[in-house]
Amino acid sequence: MESNNYQLIDRKADQAAKVKLTIERTLVYIFLIFLTIICLFFFYLLFVNATRSHAEIQSGFTLIPSKHFFENFQKMWNLSGMAPVRKGLWNSFIIASLSSVLTTYFSALTAYGVYAYNFKGKKFVETFILLIMMIPSQVSSVGFLEMCNEMHWTNQYWVLIVPGIAAPATFFYMIQHLRATLPLDLVEASRMDGSSEFMTFNRIVLPIMKPALAVQLIFSFVASWNNLYLPTLLITKTEMKTLPTMLALLRSADFANMDNGLIYMVIFISIFPVMLVYLFLSRAIIKGVTSGSVKG
Numbered sequence: 545m546e547s548n549n550y551q552l553i554d555r556k557a558d559q560a561a562k563v564k565l566t567i568e569r570t571l572v573y574i575f576l577i578f579l580t581i582i583c584l585f586f587f588y589l590l591f592v593n594a595t596r597s598h599a600e601i602q603s604g605f606t607l608i609p610s611k612h613f614f615e616n617f618q619k620m621w622n623l624s625g626m627a628p629v630r631k632g633l634w635n636s637f638i639i640a641s642l643s644s645v646l647t648t649y650f651s652a653l654t655a656y657g658v659y660a661y662n663f664k665g666k667k668f669v670e671t672f673i674l675l676i677m678m679i680p681s682q683v684s685s686v687g688f689l690e691m692c693n694e695m696h697w698t699n700q701y702w703v704l705i706v707p708g709i710a711a712p713a714t715f716f717y718m719i720q721h722l723r724a725t726l727p728l729d730l731v732e733a734s735r736m737d738g739s740s741e742f743m744t745f746n747r748i749v750l751p752i753m754k755p756a757l758a759v760q761l762i763f764s765f766v767a768s769w770n771n772l773y774l775p776t777l778l779i780t781k782t783e784m785k786t787l788p789t790m791l792a793l794l795r796s797a798d799f800a801n802m803d804n805g806l807i808y809m810v811i812f813i814s815i816f817p818v819m820l821v822y823l824f825l826s827r828a829i830i831k832g833v834t835s836g837s838v839k840g
Contacts, residue, residue, distance in 0.1 A: 587815075593808040601804040616809040626782060627790035629810055636769055636787040637817055639701060643708040644764035648757055650709045655718035656749055660731050670719070677712035682773075689777055699781045704774055708767075714760050721756040722749075758825040765821050769814075787814050 593601055595613040600606075623629045658670050688707065697703050726749060734744040750757070772788040779785050785793075791814070794807050 590808060590812050590815075594805070594812040596808075597805050598803045601808070612805055613809075616805045617813075619803070619806050620809045620813065623806070627785075627793050628782065629787065629790060629813075631783055632785055632787040632790040633813070633817075635701075635784060636814075639704050639786060640765050640768040640817075643705045643768040644761050646705065647708045647711045647714055647764045648760045651711050651714035651760065652718045652750065652753055652757060653745060655715050655722055656745055659719050659722045659726070660728060673712050673715055677716065685774065689774075692778055698778050699784055700778075701784070703778050704768075704771070704786075707774075708764070711764070714764065717760060718753070718756055721753060725752055762822055762825050766818055769818055 589607075592607060592609050594616060596606075596610040597612045597615075600610055600612070620629050654673075658666065658673075692698055692703060730748065731744060734748055735741075739747075770788060771786070772792060775786045775789050776792070779789065787810070791807070791810050794810065795802075
């Protein structure tokens with residue numbers, strides 16, 4: 545009789561725990577859905593404004609799309625003069641793609657060198673790189689701009705690509721990932737098998753770092769894509785301007801010539817490359833985490 549009472553109490557406790565767990569999960573899902581709606585709301589509002597004319601936008605706020613989407617898209621696509629958006633999209637994509645790939649690769653290579661090798665001053669090198677991360681980019685950009693002007697390096701794509709290779713924050717993320725995922729015994733075994741250092745890095749270390757590489761590619765691409773400061777100062781030729789620069793020019797137009805429908809359309813289109821890069825690389829993050837990197 546007493547054992548039956550204990551079993552009944554245990555069942556009630558299990559049921560209470562299940563109910564509590566269900567309530568907690570429900571609250572978490574409700575909160576996540578709420579955050580998702582908030583995030584997507586602004587994208588939806590951007591889409592709505594991209595479908596409206598300048599006069600409709602000036603008239604006030606609405607959640608109902610209008611009928612001027614293709615009209616605004618055509619005006620944007622055929623835009624010329626000081627802001628040829630089609631050329632700006634291509635320029636931004638080339639600069640952001642090359643910059644993100646080079647930044648991620650060389651930051652990973654630097655992190656591997658500091659992590660896998662024992663040399664005099666190793667701790668100093670790592671500390672020095674991390675200290676550079678604390679210096680605001682605007683401080684160093686002043687001297688960089690003066691150097692570019694004196695050496696006539698303006699209006700060059702590589703001026704916006706190469707400096708991004710020195711990325712202390714990316715290096716810090718990479719070396720932390722290596723410490724958590726790469727055993728040095730694996731590197732030693734590769735060396736004993738006769739593999740060169742670059743072959744070890746490219747064929748063994750990089751596959752292990754796939755999730756970290758994907759994350760930093762996304763961050764580097766977005767940072768380069770949204771960069772306005774340096775392109776505004778270093779690029780003066782219209783055909784070489786990036787999309788953020790052209791968008792700033794459109795927004796700085798006088799009130800009589802401003803077209804908010806066109807501006808919202810440019811902003812709406814400028815989001816798509818970033819979203820595509822994120823969707824493509826997010827699959828690499830999930831695949832790298834779930835499948836692992838060293839296969840027998």
